[in-house]
Amino acid sequence: MSEYTTAQTQILSFIEARFPQASIETGQDIFSLGYINSLFAMELVMFIEKTFGLTIPNDELRIDNFRTVEAMADLVARRSVPVSVD
């Protein structure tokens, strides 16, 4: 499984654990579900930062980066600095 797919699975599991009644696809707009409030948005950001060991700067905190699981996995891929091997 690629890192990208693993990130998607982890993010999806987190959202599903918080909203067990919802059935969510990776490309689905989670804001359209009507569950997302600022508390959950904060939990989501904390989860991504902790799980993937990164800090999301203010300019990346755009709604489009969090609209779908795929968009969040893209964000993780973009923000993850590859370890250079000399």
Add this chain to the structure above:
Amino acid sequence: MTSLTAAPPVQAAPAGARIDRDSVRAFVDTHIMPVADAYDRRGAVPEEIQERIGEAGLWAPFYPAALGGQDLDLVTLGQVHEEVGRGCSSVRSLLTVHTMLSWALLRWGSPAQIEQWAPSLATGAVRGAFCLSEPAGGGSDTAGIRTTAVQEAGGWRLNGRKKWITGGQRADLFLVFARTETSVIALLVPRRSPGVRVIPLEDVLGTRASLIAELEFDDVRLGPDALLGPSSFASGMVLSGTLDLGRFSVASGSVGIVQGCLEASAFYTAQRTVGGSKLRELQLIRAKLTDMVTDVRAARLLCHQAGLLKDAGDPATIMATWVAKYFASTAAARHSTEAVQIHGANGMSADFPVARLYRDAKVMEIIEGSNEIQRITIADEAYREWAL
């Protein structure tokens, strides 16, 4: 964990020493406890105490050393706020709102904002306050705020009123939440900005000395650098995140109130004789102390857990903090009532600290998410988790 029977240390830690529970306990016993009732009556924490807090490095010890802090973890920060809350909830309230602004700046601020404000917030040369509530809303109903921020060429124009602002009489920098056309944003507003008016609020029931004020913003012009954090969909996170840390501080301070009730009640009942018996020998009195001991330990553990999760960056800290604050604040209200009861008529007197603890405890059930809002939020979580 603090022993229930340990004699209070008499020597405060020297300035610059590593901050921990014991050093802060000594600081509180030396500098706050002996005068807390007197300044509560006068309705203002003296400037001298606020300066001593700065000398002890307590304003923002969680800041990195490069910004003047001690990199203090949040578990220990909770212990610091518990100890200060044991001595005086007005001082702890000043620390809470300053902590909220300082933390928000560190978490959401741009490098330039951090460079401008953080070192002075760390020393307390600049004091912060948190401004959400308004005369007609913004307390429980955060969506109901009416203060407006309009973006214009060169920055922002702020108009509106805030009420119940702890530290507002003294603070130099306000973290103000205001409505734009699309969201609620956070602005850093220096007190000296033209159009800012501070009106002291006096004779509040509890935390009487916490320098509460009402603020008026009349066409206050702010630069673009006043915006703290994102202005987009994520702007709500600045509010939620800052309230979460404030809630943690209030929860910890509430543990301090229960500990204060326990210490005062143990001391009083060991001295007071009624009908030939010391109060401490009466079973009904002992039962009250047992409940205080049990609840203070439980509340402290809940705060500890919330702090550990914060230090780990774990989102579970948010609910852990709600639960800790609900338990600790209700325990503070319950046990301060019993502490007054144990003191009889003396419990009504300003000569005994339990009267102040009782008034202050009531505040804890209202601020940073009232009891009703806490119950709603915790129940929502329960249904989300268990009603599949």
